[in-house]
Amino acid sequence: MNDNIHGGVKWQSPSNIAIVKYWGKSPKGPQIPQNPSVSFTLTKCSTETSIFYEASDRFGLHFRFDGKENPEFQTKIAEFLKQQTSSFPFLNEMDLHINSHNTFPHSSGIASSASSMSALVLCLLDIERELHGEKDMDTKKASCLARLASGSACRSVFPKMALWGTTEAFPGSSNEYAVSLENEIHPIFKSYHDSILIVSDAKKEVSSRAGHALMDTNPYAEVRYAQARQHTATLLEVLKAGDLEAFCHITESEAMQLHALMMCSEPSFILMKPNTLRIINTLYAFRKETDIPVCFTLDAGPNVHILYPDRDAELVERFIMDELERYCVDGTWIADRVGDGPSRC
Numbered sequence: 001m002n003d004n005i006h007g008g009v010k011w012q013s014p015s016n017i018a019i020v021k022y023w024g025k026s027p028k029g030p031q032i033p034q035n036p037s038v039s040f041t042l043t044k045c046s047t048e049t050s051i052f053y054e055a056s057d058r059f060g061l062h063f064r065f066d067g068k069e070n071p072e073f074q075t076k077i078a079e080f081l082k083q084q085t086s087s088f089p090f091l092n093e094m095d096l097h098i099n100s101h102n103t104f105p106h107s108s109g110i111a112s113s114a115s116s117m118s119a120l121v122l123c124l125l126d127i128e129r130e131l132h133g134e135k136d137m138d139t140k141k142a143s144c145l146a147r148l149a150s151g152s153a154c155r156s157v158f159p160k161m162a163l164w165g166t167t168e169a170f171p172g173s174s175n176e177y178a179v180s181l182e183n184e185i186h187p188i189f190k191s192y193h194d195s196i197l198i199v200s201d202a203k204k205e206v207s208s209r210a211g212h213a214l215m216d217t218n219p220y221a222e223v224r225y226a227q228a229r230q231h232t233a234t235l236l237e238v239l240k241a242g243d244l245e246a247f248c249h250i251t252e253s254e255a256m257q258l259h260a261l262m263m264c265s266e267p268s269f270i271l272m273k274p275n276t277l278r279i280i281n282t283l284y285a286f287r288k289e290t291d292i293p294v295c296f297t298l299d300a301g302p303n304v305h306i307l308y309p310d311r312d313a314e315l316v317e318r319f320i321m322d323e324l325e326r327y328c329v330d331g332t333w334i335a336d337r338v339g340d341g342p343s344r345c
C-alpha cells in the first residue's frame, strides 16, 4: 500500500433499547437471532469513536477508551477486526489508532456494545469510502457488519426505531441486518422518552454472550421464540396504529419474559434488585392512578427504562423525581429519548 496513505474519521453512534428482545442465537450462522427484535434508537447514550489510520506493512491496533488503554476492549476489537479482513482488506496493511468514549455517565452500569460497535463499524466503512473515493454510506452493510461485532448493534445505525430478524409481518426484514421502521410508525413513538433509572452501577452479572448461550438449554426456549415472533408481528401493527395501551402491554411482557428466562436457566440468575421491583410497583400504581401510558422495560440487568411520549413528559418526570429517584444509585437517572441515529463528527 502507498506509504502516504493516512487520514482520520470520526462517528458518534447511539445505543438502543429493545422493546421485543433478542435473547438466543441460532446455530444457523454467526450472530443470527432466534427471533426478530424491535428497538428504539437512543440519543444520549452514545459512543464517539475516532480512528486515525496510516499505511503500514502489517495490521496494527492502538486502542484507547476515555484516553486510557483498555486491554478488555482492545482484545474484543482486535478479534473482530481480524475476522473482518475479507470485508476490509485494507486492514492487513494499516495501523489504526482508535479513540473511543461514551457520552453517558461513567459507571452507570450501562456498558453499551451496541453504541461502541456500531460507531467502530461506521468509522471502518468511512475509511473504506475514503480509500475508494465512494460517496454514500451503505447502511445495510453497516448494519450487517455491526451485527457481526455485537448482535443488537445492528439496530443502532437507524434513526427512531429498527427491526432486526426475519418476520413474515415485514417484507424485506432479515436475520443479517436490521431495517429502519422510521416510516412505519405513528409519530407519537418518535417523541418517546426513555428515562434510564440506575438501580446498580456494577458491572453486568452475566455477559450477554453467556446469557444467549443459556437459551440453548432453556426448557422454555421454543415457547419463548414463538412468543417473540408473535409479539413482533403484533407490535408492528401497534406501532403503526399508535396504540399506546397495547404498546405498554407488549413492552412489559417482553421485559418480564427476558428476566423469567434467566430465572429458569441452568444455572439460574436473578438480575433484578429489590429497588427494580420497588420502581416497577410504584410505576404500576402511578399508571393506574393517572391513566398515563407510561411503561417500563429492562435490559439483562437491574436498571429500569421508563418509556413515555413527550406529551406526558412533564408529569412523568415529576413522578420520577418525587417517587423513583430515591431507588437510584446516588439518585442517578439518564433522561434519554428516541433519536436520529449515528452522525459523522
Ligand code: PMV
Binding pocket: 017, 018, 020, 021, 022, 023, 037, 113, 150, 151, 152, 153, 208, 209, 258, 299, 300
Ligand atoms: O447484542 P447483545 O449480544 O449484547 O444482546 C442484547 C441482548 C438484550 O439487550 C438483552 C436484548 C436486545 O435485543 O437488545
